[in-house]
Amino acid sequence: MKEKKCNGYESMFTFLSEKDFLKHLETCEECKKEHERMQKISNLIQEAKPYIKQKRKNSQILKAACAIFIICFTTISIPIYTLGTNVYNQVVASIDANSMTVEEMGLPVDEYGFLYIN
């Protein structure tokens, strides 16, 4: 039998005191069912909590691993970048020494003789 006073599970849960709400559950089949459902969900959340925490820990490990990777990568890539710059400077210096133009090096150039990269 449906209780006439019932305004639905959510509003009963919100507006009744815990005592009145539990009392209402005894008389209202619909809310009882809903409450059991909520209880199950709540239990599931309780059960899932350790897993969620574990997941958070894992993501923290992942973040730390990422940070280490980035640190390692920048530490390695900086010398490579410096080396690259040195090579570039040497190439530029050798071009200057031989008074070679970009065109003479056989590289594609635009109408002004500048290096043309498609």
Ligand SMILES: [Zn+2]
């Ligand atoms: Zn109810």
